Amino acid sequence: MSIRITQGMLYARALGDVQSGLFRYSRLQQEVATGRRINRPSDDPAAALRILPLRADLRDLEQLSSNVSLARETLDTSTASLEDASSLMQRVRELTTQAANGTLSDGDRQSIAAEVDQLLNQMVGIGNSRRGDRYLFGGTENGSAPFEIVQDAGGSRIVYRGNADSLSIDVAPGVTTDMNVPGDAIFQARNRGATEFSVANGSVATGARPVNAGDTGVGFDSLVVSFAGLGSDAPATVTAGTGPTTALGPLSYTFTTGPDTLSIGGGPAVPLPVGNGTFTTADGRTISLTVTGVPTTLTGTFTARAGLSTDGGATVTEVSDFGQSTVQVTDSFGGAVLNVDPRQIARTGTVDVKFNGTFDAFTTLITLRDLMQNKNGLPTQQVRDRTAQMLPEVDSAHDAVLDGLRELGFRSSSMDVLKNRVEGLMVSRTESLSMVQDTDIAEAILDLQRQDLSYQAALQVSARVIQTSLQGFLR
Numbered sequence: 001m002s003i004r005i006t007q008g009m010l011y012a013r014a015l016g017d018v019q020s021g022l023f024r025y026s027r028l029q030q031e032v033a034t035g036r037r038i039n040r041p042s043d044d045p046a047a048a049l050r051i052l053p054l055r056a057d058l059r060d061l062e063q064l065s066s067n068v069s070l071a072r073e074t075l076d077t078s079t080a081s082l083e084d085a086s087s088l089m090q091r092v093r094e095l096t097t098q099a100a101n102g103t104l105s106d107g108d109r110q111s112i113a114a115e116v117d118q119l120l121n122q123m124v125g126i127g128n129s130r131r132g133d134r135y136l137f138g139g140t141e142n143g144s145a146p147f148e149i150v151q152d153a154g155g156s157r158i159v160y161r162g163n164a165d166s167l168s169i170d171v172a173p174g175v176t177t178d179m180n181v182p183g184d185a186i187f188q189a190r191n192r193g194a195t196e197f198s199v200a201n202g203s204v205a206t207g208a209r210p211v212n213a214g215d216t217g218v219g220f221d222s223l224v225v226s227f228a229g230l231g232s233d234a235p236a237t238v239t240a241g242t243g244p245t246t247a248l249g250p251l252s253y254t255f256t257t258g259p260d261t262l263s264i265g266g267g268p269a270v271p272l273p274v275g276n277g278t279f280t281t282a283d284g285r286t287i288s289l290t291v292t293g294v295p296t297t298l299t300g301t302f303t304a305r306a307g308l309s310t311d312g313g314a315t316v317t318e319v320s321d322f323g324q325s326t327v328q329v330t331d332s333f334g335g336a337v338l339n340v341d342p343r344q345i346a347r348t349g350t351v352d353v354k355f356n357g358t359f360d361a362f363t364t365l366i367t368l369r370d371l372m373q374n375k376n377g378l379p380t381q382q383v384r385d386r387t388a389q390m391l392p393e394v395d396s397a398h399d400a401v402l403d404g405l406r407e408l409g410f411r412s413s414s415m416d417v418l419k420n421r422v423e424g425l426m427v428s429r430t431e432s433l434s435m436v437q438d439t440d441i442a443e444a445i446l447d448l449q450r451q452d453l454s455y456q457a458a459l460q461v462s463a464r465v466i467q468t469s470l471q472g473f474l475r
Contacts, residue, residue: 060173061426068171068419074179075412078136081129082186082405088119088126089361089398093391096368100388106374109383113372120365124149124158127187137183138162146183147362154311154333155370158362160184172418173425177411181404186361189400190218193356195338197223200350201382206248207344208308208351211326217310217336218358219367220386223329223351224309227287228318231303235295238262238302241276243288246348248306249322251287255298262291285347306345310338310353319345359393361401368394 098104099112127147129136138146139162146162164185166178195210195217206225227245230238235253247265254263261269265281275290287304307316308329315332319342329338338353359367371386378386 057429058426061422061429064170064172064422065419065426067169068415068422071169071171071177071179072412072415072419074131074136075408075415077129077131078180079405079408079412081126081136082401082408085123085126085187085361085401086398086405088123089394089401092116092119092365092368093394093398096387096390096394099368099372100384100391102384106380109372109374113369116365116369116372120362120369121149123187123361123365127183135162136180137186139180139182140165140167147187152333153314154331156366157334158188158366160188171415172421175418177414177418181407186400186404188360188362189397189403190360191357191396196354196356198352198354200352201378203349203351204347206349206351207346209341209344210353211339211341213326214328214339215337215355217331217338217353217355218360219355219363221310221331221336221338221353221355222312223338223340223353224307224313225345225348225351226307226309226313226316227348228305228307228316231305231320233300234302235297235300237292237295239290241278241288241290243276243278245287245304247281247285247287247346248304248348249346250301250303251281252301253299255294257294257298260294262289262294264289306342306348308340308342310336354389357396359390359397361397364390364393364397 095112095116099109104112124147127137128145134142135146141162144161146160148159148161150157150159160183162183164182166182167180168176168178171177192215194212195215197208197210199205200222208223208225225248227240227248230240235255238253251265253265254269255261255272256263256269260272262272262274262279263269264279264287265283265285267280267282270277270279270291272294273292276288277291278286279289280286303320303322306319306322308319308327309316310329311331311333315330317327317329319327322342322345325341325343327340327342329340330336331338368387368390371383371390374383
């Protein structure tokens with residue numbers, strides 16, 4: 001059986017050959033132009049499955065490289081701020097050493113107080129440093145400045161508005177770093193020690209003792225121990241007078257008749273009745289009482305209640321049970337808690353309180369400034385003594401700043417290693433991707449030239465083959 005080759009078949013075959021050559025030619029042109037052997041999945045489906053994850057890895061690595069740069073810039077900015085804070089603390093130590101000198105006049109101390117106040121404001125400014133629109137030392141909280149100076153009847157204090165969280169960012173495969181250190185860990189770093197009570201200037205020992213558990217106060221404070229009236233166990237004929245009273249706690253009493261007298265705490269007997277009479281105990285304490293006569297019970301014990309306050313009397317915690325081991329006294333201004341053991345309280349007076357280990361950068365500056373201003377009228381020697389006590393506290397606060405500086409500096413320097421690692425991974429992934437998808441340019445150009453010759457030849461042959469005449473067509 002013979003097959004007749006028609007003119008249409010010749011045309012179709014010639015057209016197919018030309019189109020096939022043009023397709024190969026166009027594909028080689030695209031390879032040379034893009035430098036890639038695979039430009040679409042259909043070029044090599046198996047290789048495309050390898051290309052997609054490599055490209056995804058490269059995108060991730062590019063993001064990590066950007067994260068490393070961001071982290072490095074942020075850490076360097078924070079480091080520069082803490083370097084300023086360190087220089088500031090060095091100046092504070094110089095001023096503290098100078099202020100502890102006994103030759104300074106009150107005017108000199110006022111000048112130091114003015115400079116310390118400026119340094120305090122500068123330190124708050126450093127704590128509120130920003131990079132762009134984000135605070136460096138506010139943790140993850142960015143709604144307001146992390147540190148604020150609060151002035152009230154209780155004095156000055158710094159309130160931290162940030163939080164204790166850190167901003168984390170991925171900087172290498174499987175590696176995350178914190179871009180900041182919360183400001184309270186640097187500027188308000190505290191290593192609380194034992195709370196210390198001492199007799200305030202011009203006062204006497206009250207018998208109050210620290211519990212050394214649960215205290216939240218910082219720096220120096222004062223505990224005022226006052227008379228808060230008589231307990232319910234007082235005899236029916238005895239009420240508190242309006243005169244001065246120093247005696248607190250359980251007080252023994254003895255009434256006599258004919259003549260009627262009253263003795264308190266083994267002290268001298270006072271004739272009755274008496275209004276606002278002053279009764280003195282055997283150990284020299286006094287209590288003001290109004291006594292109308294002799295009650296049925298001639299001897300016994302009653303309680304002179306104590307009032308405890310750490311906010312200058314704005315709030316008073318009363319003590320009537322002197323057998324309990326702990327009384328919690330709260331400062332109404334800042335909410336600081338002081339736990340007091342009242343079991344040996346016997347006198348009114350003022351107690352100097354020192355919360356050891358709580359003199360952070362801000363507290364140190366505020367305490368030093370207030371000492372130099374001496375608004376409480378302390379004797380010069382006591383001002384010098386307290387100032388000298390501040391020297392180790394200044395060093396401790398400076399150490400906290402240096403710890404933060406070292407931490408941030410370490411993280412910043414580690415970014416160089418991580419950046420090199422990420423860049424090395426990018427080079428490796430790029431090489432792997434190039435091996436799969438990139439074309440050999442020299443080979444592709446030679447193939448293009450060969451394909452061009454083949455294509456031109458196909459065109460010429462096709463032109464000759466499909467040449468027709470009317471006579472040939474009629475055949």
